[in-house]
Amino acid sequence: MSAYQLLQQRFKRIGTLAGAQSMLHWDMATMMPSGGSGARAEQLATLEVLQHELLTAPETGDLLEQAQQEPLDHWQAANLREMLRSHRSATAVPPELVEALTKACRRCEMLWREARKNDDFAAVRPALAEVIARVRESAAARGAALGLTPYDALLEQYQPGLRAARVESLFAPLRTALPELIEGALAAQAARPTPLVPQGPFPQAAQEALARNLMERLGFPFDQGRLDTSLHPFSGGTPDDLRITTRWDEADYSSAIMGVLHETGHALYEAGLPRDWRLQPVGEARGMAVHESQSLLVEMQACRSRAFLAYLAPLLAQHFGADPAWKPENLYRLATRVERGFIRVDADEVTYPAHVLLRYELEPALLSGDLPLADLPGAWREQARALVGAVPPGDGFGCLQDIHWYDGAFGYFPTYTLGAMTAAQLYRAAVESDAAIPDALEQGDFTPLLAWMRREIHARASLLEWEELVETATGRPLDPEIYLDHLRQRYLG
Amino acid sequence: MSAYQLLQQRFKRIGTLAGAQSMLHWDMATMMPSGGSGARAEQLATLEVLQHELLTAPETGDLLEQAQQEPLDHWQAANLREMLRSHRSATAVPPELVEALTKACRRCEMLWREARKNDDFAAVRPALAEVIARVRESAAARGAALGLTPYDALLEQYQPGLRAARVESLFAPLRTALPELIEGALAAQAARPTPLVPQGPFPQAAQEALARNLMERLGFPFDQGRLDTSLHPFSGGTPDDLRITTRWDEADYSSAIMGVLHETGHALYEAGLPRDWRLQPVGEARGMAVHESQSLLVEMQACRSRAFLAYLAPLLAQHFGADPAWKPENLYRLATRVERGFIRVDADEVTYPAHVLLRYELEPALLSGDLPLADLPGAWREQARALVGAVPPGDGFGCLQDIHWYDGAFGYFPTYTLGAMTAAQLYRAAVESDAAIPDALEQGDFTPLLAWMRREIHARASLLEWEELVETATGRPLDPEIYLDHLRQRYLG
The missing domain is CATH 1.10.1370.30 (Neurolysin; domain 3)
Structure with a gap:
């Protein structure tokens, strides 16, 4: 199998996991009883991590290198371009930073719900400052990897x-x-x-x-x-x-x-x-x-x-x-x-x-x-x-x-x-x-x-x-x- | 982290994927429109393969070896016993045979639906013979690995x-x-x-x-x-x-x-x-x-x-x-x-x-x-x-x-x-x-x-x-x- 074909298999798996995640998101918003939220968060996070692992794996990088030397038709070449785009974006930000950003967002979002109700911006300000700090870092990392300004790296997402x-x-x-x-x-x-x-x-x-x-x-x-x-x-x-x-x-x-x-x-x-x-x-x-x-x-x-x-x-x-x-x-x-x-x-x-x-x-x-x-x-x-x-x-x-x-x-x-x-x-x-x-x-x-x-x-x-x-x-x-x-x-x- | 703790993490991931799979099964039986069946089959199969890969990975085997030397309490020891049981059972059958059995069952089950309607056992007999042949092989493989007769290996499942x-x-x-x-x-x-x-x-x-x-x-x-x-x-x-x-x-x-x-x-x-x-x-x-x-x-x-x-x-x-x-x-x-x-x-x-x-x-x-x-x-x-x-x-x-x-x-x-x-x-x-x-x-x-x-x-x-x-x-x-x-x-x- 060519490197490109192996990549197609790998990305099919990633896409399938994304599809599963999307169905579970829908269920969470429409059907899930409240008691299921902890287990569901775990399921969604695991599916996310698995996609990220597949996308950033060194083999993925190697295959992307090789596939660029292979003869591809118009659609395949565009597919490879999009694969590269996802891979570069995912590898740009270190996992610790991804996690820190996720945590900061989760915390801030919860405080925001209350703050909005109470017209109380001060209550969420420190949490928002933390989110902005982490977004800034990850935008800088992504920008450096993609050759973009930090804000362009955010728009690109x-x-x-x-x-x-x-x-x-x-x-x-x-x-x-x-x-x-x-x-x-x-x-x-x-x-x-x-x-x-x-x-x-x-x-x-x-x-x-x-x-x-x-x-x-x-x-x-x-x-x-x-x-x-x-x-x-x-x-x-x-x-x-x-x-x-x-x-x-x-x-x-x-x-x-x-x-x-x-x-x-x-x-x-x-x-x-x-x-x-x-x-x-x-x-x-x-x-x-x-x-x-x-x-x-x-x-x-x-x-x-x-x-x-x-x-x-x-x-x-x-x-x-x-x-x-x-x-x-x-x-x-x-x-x-x-x-x-x-x-x-x-x-x-x-x-x-x-x-x-x-x-x-x-x-x-x-x-x-x-x-x-x-x-x-x-x-x-x-x-x-x-x-x-x-x-x-x-x-x-x-x-x-x-x-x-x-x-x-x-x-x-x-x-x-x-x-x-x-x-x-x-x-x-x-x-x-x-x-x-x-x-x-x-x-x-x-x-x-x-x-x-x-x-x-x-x-x-x-x-x-x-x-x-x-x-x-x-x-x-x-x-x-x-x-x-x-x-x-x-x-x- | 001890080998046992690493195993706990690994099995937590397996359990989480099984949970996701279970929710998608439920959705398939209760909510899913007919057009979703192909994509859903792919999602379920992928979640299954990922669990199987984690369960049978050589690292899992190594960790199970090591963990047996570690001090464990009553529940942990029972957990390790059940981990071993799953690992042994999953590694007993070669992946090609698992796939052949799955395919034989899928084909046979489809023919069975028609055969039952038509009171026509002959129509499904060759497909059932194929299923039995594959079950026999996988029961023999599982039995050999677990030290059980083939039928006991089936009961054990x-x-x-x-x-x-x-x-x-x-x-x-x-x-x-x-x-x-x-x-x-x-x-x-x-x-x-x-x-x-x-x-x-x-x-x-x-x-x-x-x-x-x-x-x-x-x-x-x-x-x-x-x-x-x-x-x-x-x-x-x-x-x-x-x-x-x-x-x-x-x-x-x-x-x-x-x-x-x-x-x-x-x-x-x-x-x-x-x-x-x-x-x-x-x-x-x-x-x-x-x-x-x-x-x-x-x-x-x-x-x-x-x-x-x-x-x-x-x-x-x-x-x-x-x-x-x-x-x-x-x-x-x-x-x-x-x-x-x-x-x-x-x-x-x-x-x-x-x-x-x-x-x-x-x-x-x-x-x-x-x-x-x-x-x-x-x-x-x-x-x-x-x-x-x-x-x-x-x-x-x-x-x-x-x-x-x-x-x-x-x-x-x-x-x-x-x-x-x-x-x-x-x-x-x-x-x-x-x-x-x-x-x-x-x-x-x-x-x-x-x-x-x-x-x-x-x-x-x-x-x-x-x-x-x-x-x-x-x-x-x-x-x-x-x-x-x-x-x-x-x-x-």
Whole structure:
């Protein structure tokens, strides 16, 4: 067997263990009784360690050396590139540091839950300082091994190929345009009649029936996936066994339904990855920004369009009973309402990127030490005023609102907005390529859109670097102006 | 670290992987969409291989050598004994043979499903011949390594410490007594009025509510376990995350309810294993016969007693509505009905051991070759006539009814009846030790019985060999006469 073939076997085992881990994660969030948490943590940690051992083993390094001398086709070469990427990243950080970081995160995350409830940043500050210290060390180690700056090494973890300089060039136009855009959207909204709010309650069973109905329309394969309930919605499982979750609020049908559409977008990406490359690095999704683009393409681009809402209106009446709010134009106004709020996860499409910019302003400074932790709450309020136009009343609505930093996830926030930007560009290209897409959405038919997504994104998995993937699919480099155009058209038009 | 401590770490990892595997098995039977089966098979196989690699690694052998020179306390020494047992058993069979056996079983099991449906033994005979050939080889290899006859090596897999000579001495009195006992039970039954059969349907929701209610009475810890639905009821998961399943039949409440009581008995055993020895070999249940004794102690000894049925009667009325059949004495007659049937899993308490004897008559002869496979259907009918008193109309009701042989499980059947025998002896000892047990059952209070089971069986895990465990708990060696006494008292009295 060639070195490359031996690597394929080895990475198949790693991928299989990752799949097992993903199923156990799903179970933990949906099914597991509380008493199982200790045993489950042990199982997840063991599966993690085994993957890490296989990935960093000296034999893996030797085989990677040898395989580079072997003749490989296009996909195999890309697979080898991704294997090398994983191996280098995993070997870059010494195991003691990995463990110290994991421990610091676990401790900090627990304190954060209380701190957020109590609006008490001081209570979690020392633990966060410890997390930042460990993230800094591991980013430095990873950067040294990969020839990247520490912050680039963090971005690389979430979106391979992403660099801070590129984020800056993509975000700069947003930073300039957004304040005016938000202002304009609010003015345009004020000039229109206030949309009618549908009167609940919306029984969970009816919401669930509607959600499943829409998932089917979207092409979610129920013979290789499930919908369940969890505290925090997510899309998990494996490409052949997709597990998406949501939570139900009988006072507000839209949070669950839009959440399901979002997670279905993620799941469809996984389902569409090439069968021939299952369990191999090149067969995996191309990073978090691309993943988010697939969920937002479904949720934001397709499902908040006038076309789709015209299809949705009678379905809502059918599931929840008659309500004067179930008029397509009224639904569109509801789905595109803009508000300067404090909370990112509740934000609308226009203010959301402002929330991300806020975090992106502070994150590198926290890591470099330019922004002392004691100044974080103040800096947050300042940026919130400048970017979002809403100053949180307490840190629970401010710098304590997101789990990410407290769990060590630095470098992750930019992918949300890069995903939104990518989604806008992909949707435009899809419609340019197949003008029937919007008409089909009006009939609740996602087939043409999904066919395009599958062909241009899903089937390519990690064959290309992420910006190559976007350029190949859309015919041009990622362009923030397309995203801004989309927002202007929808919110100022 | 001492060699023993290093072994503890190694076996903790093995135990953790086994736990992960168990959860994924549960998911496969209860939650998994059909499309996930390929990926799941891969996950389960990988977890299996990893455990096998850890168990058979040369370092494991070296550490086991060294640890035998180290000072160990009572429990540690027993743990080392069980580690050695697993290691020897796993290293005894060459990996190629393990794989050949697995493949033969997988193929045979698939053919068996069709063959059973079609009453067509010939269709599966060549595949079964292949399974038997591979079982024979692996039993010979295991026997050679362990100093056991091949059949003893098979028994050892399911009930460590069990030998054919001992099975023979325990089964001989049954073989003598059972025909008369069955005859007598049928005669006694014929002399009594026919019991009233309760009129369904019994809605699934009501059955489920009753099942959960009874599980709570039994002491099933719902904060560390769940009840779900699967095609074949089982008890799985891990001691801190117990997963039991049942299936619901709205025409017959008793199959689901008695099934749940049975599986709860298994689960309580797991839950009661000593916390200090989690994930270590000595902390595991003491074999299949002992496991079955815990389920039958609950289902057969406790829950088919007059005392418990007096408690159950009003509960049935409460959950399913009034029915003249809900009288304690009538319920007792229903719960102790005897019938010469064809199918083991549907058999009553008296004919069940006859079904097991039948299989135990044939199994060693099949393996030795004394019974040619072509003669199996005829031999089955002959034994069924002699032992059960009912000749199956076709092989689907005869030698094709059980999955075990077709899946390579030779040496397993005896543990059912040894479990029943053990349960009878344990229950008698429990009541001798605490006379309050039957009165408590009449109040639906399992606390005194469970306390005894926990102290005498669960807490001891695999500290003792299985017959030592029975003798320690009951003050005498396992005695088939106690089991026969129980049957005579209940069915002839």
